[in-house]
Amino acid sequence: MLHREDLEQIERLYLSPLFARYGEETAIVAHKLEQDGRTPEVAFQLIHDELMLDGNARQNLATFVTTLMDSQADQLFAETYDKNMIDKDEYPQTAAMEARCVSIIANLWNSPDGDTAIGTSTIGSSEAVMLAGLALKRRWQQKQKDAGKPFDKPNLVMGQNVQVVWEKFCRYWDVEPRYAPLAEGRLHLTADEAVKLVDENTIGVVAILGSTFDGSYEPVKDIAAALDAVQADKGWDIPVHVDGASGGFVAPFIDPDLEWDFRVSRVHSINASGHKYGLVYPGVGWVVWRTHECVPDDLVFHVNYLGGDMPTFTLNFSRPGSQVILQYYRFVRLGFEGYRQIQQACRDTAMYLSSAIAEMGPYELLSDGSELPVFFFRLKGDRTNYSVFDVSAKLRERGWQVPAYTLPDNLTDVAGLRIVVRNGFGRDLADLLLADLEHATEFFENLDGPMPHDPDHGTSFAH
Numbered sequence: 001m002l003h004r005e006d007l008e009q010i011e012r013l014y015l016s017p018l019f020a021r022y023g024e025e026t027a028i029v030a031h032k033l034e035q036d037g038r039t040p041e042v043a044f045q046l047i048h049d050e051l052m053l054d055g056n057a058r059q060n061l062a063t064f065v066t067t068l069m070d071s072q073a074d075q076l077f078a079e080t081y082d083k084n085m086i087d088k089d090e091y092p093q094t095a096a097m098e099a100r101c102v103s104i105i106a107n108l109w110n111s112p113d114g115d116t117a118i119g120t121s122t123i124g125s126s127e128a129v130m131l132a133g134l135a136l137k138r139r140w141q142q143k144q145k146d147a148g149k150p151f152d153k154p155n156l157v158m159g160q161n162v163q164v165v166w167e168k169f170c171r172y173w174d175v176e177p178r179y180a181p182l183a184e185g186r187l188h189l190t191a192d193e194a195v196k197l198v199d200e201n202t203i204g205v206v207a208i209l210g211s212t213f214d215g216s217y218e219p220v221k222d223i224a225a226a227l228d229a230v231q232a233d234k235g236w237d238i239p240v241h242v243d244g245a246s247g248g249f250v251a252p253f254i255d256p257d258l259e260w261d262f263r264v265s266r267v268h269s270i271n272a273s274g275h276k277y278g279l280v281y282p283g284v285g286w287v288v289w290r291t292h293e294c295v296p297d298d299l300v301f302h303v304n305y306l307g308g309d310m311p312t313f314t315l316n317f318s319r320p321g322s323q324v325i326l327q328y329y330r331f332v333r334l335g336f337e338g339y340r341q342i343q344q345a346c347r348d349t350a351m352y353l354s355s356a357i358a359e360m361g362p363y364e365l366l367s368d369g370s371e372l373p374v375f376f377f378r379l380k381g382d383r384t385n386y387s388v389f390d391v392s393a394k395l396r397e398r399g400w401q402v403p404a405y406t407l408p409d410n411l412t413d414v415a416g417l418r419i420v421v422r423n424g425f426g427r428d429l430a431d432l433l434l435a436d437l438e439h440a441t442e443f444f445e446n447l448d449g450p451m452p453h454d455p456d457h458g459t460s461f462a463h
């Protein structure tokens, strides 16, 4: 772990004699393995108590990740947490469920290969993005080699608003990132901005459905059409990857007419997080490619599966199988209509909340939850006594986790609050949140001077 806890602050953990059990009235060293263990009850109590300080998952409006499933899912999870996804030979039915999920998702995304599409589960969208990016890079390198051209300076074009995983991909795999700048009124990648940055060394363009910062969908079809024109003009055939981390499980259900997926022929690959709007606990992600030709052969490894050969393309070796099983459970349990209802309810709640917030007066919407059920809003420019960071902190007093942050380069002076509406956050909770936000806003509006600020308190939010 790269993050270090403040050692001075937490050196020892003191156990109090809660139930007067053996070993309770002592302390343990926090950062070194002690010689002797504790009874299971004492160890449990110690950890259980410390975790009380973590935020309440249901009031976490910062995360996109699923925090609520049903008791049958919990039961399946408890029955399957010992399964290793890579052990296809030992757990053939888990492997079969993974393959069925890939087909279901490929069909949902209108894959031309349908049931036989190539794809895999991953630990989340981040791993899926690494795989999709690698496939783009290798495919481009091969094309350049075949044409006798240099293949050492690949670049990837995307909006400045991409999630940090794309920056990571570029750094880890030696690809030059080319970011299209944002501007007031343009918070994501547009076709015009994308084509300005491409050249012969562009391995692909990333379009996000939808943007982590404000929940808006990037115009996949327009970007692809602009790249068609580039190809006609210059001969560069540049593929599109859609980062559908969240939208990959939203748009198919409630925006059926939006063409963002394999219906757009330039889209080579798509990723999504099963653990976001796929409605499964963390960590499961998915990546699917248009056709088998989009995945260069040398990226595929072969594992033994029932004495046969199972091709795999992942970064991790061992990884939990239970989340894949839970994804399959969700598909069986909800069907298309169940997903549709849930995503529509999330969008309705998001739009209800955003319009109520806009009506409060001091706030201005930068998105309204009509694409992803996610919206971003800021304070109007004339508010100087308080900031969105104060509002976020005040909401925290009631347990709500509503992150405040600044936008990326070019717009770092724009600070706002983001609300992610997920399954389980319905109108009742939305009304409670609104009441608390109104109360907090009234408090700030009545200040007769600026809020004092703690210089040690950061103003950023980790995406």
Ligand SMILES: Cc1ncc(COP(=O)(O)O)c(C=O)c1O
Binding pocket: 064, 123, 124, 125, 126, 127, 129, 163, 165, 208, 210, 211, 212, 243, 245, 246, 273, 285, 463
């Ligand atoms: C657009 C986008 N891409 C990728 C990711 C990374 O996904 P994961 O957390 O599943 O690794 C996120 C996470 O929020 C995201 O919003």
